[in-house]
Amino acid sequence: MKILVCVKRIPDPDESLKFAGGGLDYSASKWVPNAFDEYAIETALRLAEVVGGTQRLAEVIVLGIGPESQRQQLTQFLAMGADRGIIVDADPDKLDTATVSKLIAAVFKKEAADLLIAGKLSQDNEGGQVPQRVAGLLDVPQASFAATVEWDQAAKALTVGREVDDGVEVKRVPLPAVVSVDLRIVLPKSVKNGSTPATHAYQEGPRLASLKGITMAKRKPVAVLKPSDLGVAVGTNEQVVGVAAPPARKAGQKVKTVEELFEKLTKEAKVI
Amino acid sequence: MERLASDLLFNPTEEHRMLRQMVADFAAREVEPQAAAHDAKGELNVPLFRRLGDLGLLGITIPEADGGAGMDAVAAVIVHHELAKYDPGFTLAYLAHSMLFVNNFYHCSNAEQRSRYLPRVLSGEWVAGMGMTEPGAGTDVLGMTTTAVRDGDGWVLNGTKTYITNGCEGHCFLVYAKVEGRITAFVVDRDCPGFRTSNHIDKLGMRASTMSELIFEDCKVPGANVLGEVGSGLTHMMRNLEIERTTLAAMSVGIADRCVDIMVRYAEERHAFRQSINRFGQIQRYLADGFAMTEAAKCLVYNVARDIGPDVRNRVGSDAAKLFAAPVGKQVADYAMQVMGGAGYCKEFPVERLWRDAKLLEIGGGTIEAHQKNLTKDLTALLARG
Numbered sequence: 001m002k003i004l005v006c007v008k009r010i011p012d013p014d015e016s017l018k019f020a021g022g023g024l025d026y027s028a029s030k031w032v033p034n035a036f037d038e039y040a041i042e043t044a045l046r047l048a049e050v051v052g053g054t055q056r057l058a059e060v061i062v063l064g065i066g067p068e069s070q071r072q073q074l075t076q077f078l079a080m081g082a083d084r085g086i087i088v089d090a091d092p093d094k095l096d097t098a099t100v101s102k103l104i105a106a107v108f109k110k111e112a113a114d115l116l117i118a119g120k121l122s123q124d125n126e127g128g129q130v131p132q133r134v135a136g137l138l139d140v141p142q143a144s145f146a147a148t149v150e151w152d153q154a155a156k157a158l159t160v161g162r163e164v165d166d167g168v169e170v171k172r173v174p175l176p177a178v179v180s181v182d183l184r185i186v187l188p189k190s191v192k193n194g195s196t197p198a199t200h201a202y203q204e205g206p207r208l209a210s211l212k213g214i215t216m217a218k219r220k221p222v223a224v225l226k227p228s229d230l231g232v233a234v235g236t237n238e239q240v241v242g243v244a245a246p247p248a249r250k251a252g253q254k255v256k257t258v259e260e261l262f263e264k265l266t267k268e269a270k271v272i
Numbered sequence: 273m274e275r276l277a278s279d280l281l282f283n284p285t286e287e288h289r290m291l292r293q294m295v296a297d298f299a300a301r302e303v304e305p306q307a308a309a310h311d312a313k314g315e316l317n318v319p320l321f322r323r324l325g326d327l328g329l330l331g332i333t334i335p336e337a338d339g340g341a342g343m344d345a346v347a348a349v350i351v352h353h354e355l356a357k358y359d360p361g362f363t364l365a366y367l368a369h370s371m372l373f374v375n376n377f378y379h380c381s382n383a384e385q386r387s388r389y390l391p392r393v394l395s396g397e398w399v400a401g402m403g404m405t406e407p408g409a410g411t412d413v414l415g416m417t418t419t420a421v422r423d424g425d426g427w428v429l430n431g432t433k434t435y436i437t438n439g440c441e442g443h444c445f446l447v448y449a450k451v452e453g454r455i456t457a458f459v460v461d462r463d464c465p466g467f468r469t470s471n472h473i474d475k476l477g478m479r480a481s482t483m484s485e486l487i488f489e490d491c492k493v494p495g496a497n498v499l500g501e502v503g504s505g506l507t508h509m510m511r512n513l514e515i516e517r518t519t520l521a522a523m524s525v526g527i528a529d530r531c532v533d534i535m536v537r538y539a540e541e542r543h544a545f546r547q548s549i550n551r552f553g554q555i556q557r558y559l560a561d562g563f564a565m566t567e568a569a570k571c572l573v574y575n576v577a578r579d580i581g582p583d584v585r586n587r588v589g590s591d592a593a594k595l596f597a598a599p600v601g602k603q604v605a606d607y608a609m610q611v612m613g614g615a616g617y618c619k620e621f622p623v624e625r626l627w628r629d630a631k632l633l634e635i636g637g638g639t640i641e642a643h644q645k646n647l648t649k650d651l652t653a654l655l656a657r658g
Binding site: 072075076079205208209210211212213214215217218 | 286287289290291293294297298301326327328329332336341342343
């Protein structure tokens, strides 16, 4: 089996935002992998490996779309345990969601992959569109917002638990397919591959790259493709008109008595 | 962010940067939550120690072909720097194992000895340590009185080592003893007949690692456990002291870094006389001086680490790094406590623990006075050489 996992680099969400020239200023940002993409690679690695053995049940390929020189987050996923990487060398500022989805679908087809695992959204734009669009472009089944995944190797299918508003919906998805993952996929027993003992409890969260993984990462093959190699025209139909900080909250008023508060709530604020 | 030129000093390669991130994530996720409890108990967290093995950190300087990571002294400095921000005591156990035992052992052992010990110590299955200091010989290391005498195919050791980190949990130790007056390195297993360790020696700081005596009473050590040539122990000792001192200095930098971070935040959040206390010049002096001292120590330690390795001698650099950095950790922890007042003195914040831990770095791995003695001797010798 071949599993394709996408990684997007985003400005560190823990840093405070800076604004400049009607938009966000990323010039001093620290770039980190999108957390949901970290959950996606963890899911793929749990499916691919057999805990307690050396066998690999799947090849895990990590795909990044962005300038070739900015591959740090892709290297990090290789250090975590992905087998090889693919970079589609393009300026992400000139790509809209539709184009990104076309590029991912084209790589999926070129690789004849069996499964795309993606984060449910990227934390910077929170679009939450790409996995669904890719499934549509590929015309394959999808299960979004996965909280659990079980792989039925013999039947070539996944059973996916999706957290929806009124509970957990369970979907049976034949491969090839697209799965987008939510936070709970990295709980200790969320992923089962039919070979790792079902009782095995992983450490919660995406794994840390081991030092061996870090030293091996640079030796793993990374192919660099141009969008034109994939027959996809680069362009965008989206335009950012402006980004501004929300207006600062006005200072409140201090009242001395409950009566005064009631008076203001009824007459000034008119909320009672 | 564009890479600053100074970043090349701290993260010379992509691997170094990823290592730092990995250790920082590990430290924040798994090391910090347990630090206060193990300080209070005075115990090494052995399961957490084994996690260092899972992550491949126990053999950081050992070549890949022998199961290590094949990284350099800068990488070792990065690990000690990042871990010590959260738990210097646990970091000291790591140092005693990976630097004092593993790194030293590797460079003076033969293939047979490596195959016997490396798999167990690199995985963390065995905790290891090193025995140099004795009740009657510290800085005056050549005054050690532990002896080893030939006995058929093997050796018989007699003597006592003290203040040995990982003594309570250790499965094997690299031990220096004199053979006919010449210092020789041995590896001694816990189950060697005539070997025992004392009770845990309780201490002020670094309480998340343990300390005990190693006691040799007609201790029988197999002939195959001599490391290197008989009489070559001093060479191994002096070579290894360089990376030991540099990584101890890195721990001090970690302590100072964390204390700067804590006091800068606290001074902004804490108000007195209706303003942040960082508006007061007295407080500003602690913040600014503490930061400047930390940066100076960091630059010195990382710069020295570039010239530390199995084939490079840099005693002047490593002595200078530890001589300068050790008091910085203690001083900056003290500044942070002063800025925080009562809060800094109490266990709600980690500063009082870091303050207690920092003092050890002026004593262990060479006292301040030992570094001053060595530096004076070495600088004078350089002068004579022209």
